[in-house]
Amino acid sequence: MLQSMTGYGIATRETDHYAATVEIKSLNSKSLDLTLRLPRFLLDRELEIRNLVAKSLIRGKVNLNIDFTRPRATGTQGSIVNKEAVTIACQELQELSLITGLSMEQVTAVAHALPGALRIPADTTAATETEEETPWEELLPLLQQALDRLNQFRRDEGQALTSEILGYVDRIRILLAEVEKHDPTRIEQVRQRLNTHLADISGNEHFNPIRFEQEVLHYIEKLDIAEEKVRLVNHLHYFTETAGLPEPTGKKLAFISQEIGREINTIGSKANDSTIQHLVVSMKEELEKIKEQINNIL
Structure with missing residues (x-):
């Protein structure tokens, strides 16, 4: 059975941590002409995505857009301030103020000015990296779903x-x-x-x-x-x-x-x-x- 090169496929996923939409459009072309719009954290996956699309669609002028957003923190989701960390920081600054005889404002200014005076806990960075890496494993089947729907449209x-x-x-x-x-x-x-x-x-x-x-x-x-x-x-x-x-x-x-x-x-x-x-x-x-x-x- 013949297949058209014209097609459209879309797949969406929404969780508590993000909302993602994969949208693919295809028109006539003598070869595969693929245009991608990806979120920044997926740029290193571009070659893998291109190979997946080429294997599935073969030919056509294809536009692929992956839209990815994270919800903004709100009051209903809990406090945006890490009270424990702020409390500890204030206590440490007060101790430095007593030791050095400087005011809190002066101690704070010196802490910001000196390289390495302030440090971010290692587990915070690791949590951020994990949060950025996790979605690709969930977006991959979303991409395949959009490709399947486009191919069904073509059929x-x-x-x-x-x-x-x-x-x-x-x-x-x-x-x-x-x-x-x-x-x-x-x-x-x-x-x-x-x-x-x-x-x-x-x-x-x-x-x-x-x-x-x-x-x-x-x-x-x-x-x-x-x-x-x-x-x-x-x-x-x-x-x-x-x-x-x-x-x-x-x-x-x-x-x-x-x-x-x-x-x-x-x-x-x-x-x-x-x-x-x-x-x-x-x-x-x-x-x-x-x-x-x-x-x-x-």
Whole structure:
């Protein structure tokens, strides 16, 4: 079944510690053209994310946005002040004030001015780093969920495109059947014209029957479209068969459509018949519709 390159997928997750949204949009492109918008803490994961997207989507102009926010601290979530730490700090500053004879303001100023005078407990830093590292393990399945939804969107669109494109292929088959039906009439008309010309020139003293026979055979060979009709039938069958394959076949279908166009053009140029020319024009119209839709096929 064909898949469209157009798609959309979104996945969200909200916890007490963060809210995350992964949104992916995909449009037509000859190759994978990927644009990423990532939060700062995921920048070192960019190559991994690109590889995941490339493996899943293969082709398309893709925009991927990962939005990540943490809730602001509020009164309902508890105090934002570490009372114990502040109390200990004040006690230590008061002790220094008594020892040095400086005021609290002066002691505080000196503590800020001297490198290394103030220290942050090691466990606070570790907790912050852990908090920043944890979400990627939770965002990874969120990214996969968004990719799965986009691919499902593509399959749904592809199912509609498959019916539409195969309808155009069937229309070409019907028109080719009309060509086949009219071809004996065309051949008879050609035969009548040749007989008329033969009657006109056979009485000429310079008439060479051997040379005339050679030219007639060459003329008939140029008008014969039997091989083109057979090849066109085969190409149409191959196109339908390829459209039903499970793997992406957009590029292969584009090549087959080129071969279909070549046979249609040859039939039109060799037929030398107005009825068949009209049928050929109609076949070309259907083929253009196929090519237009193939541009959106993965």
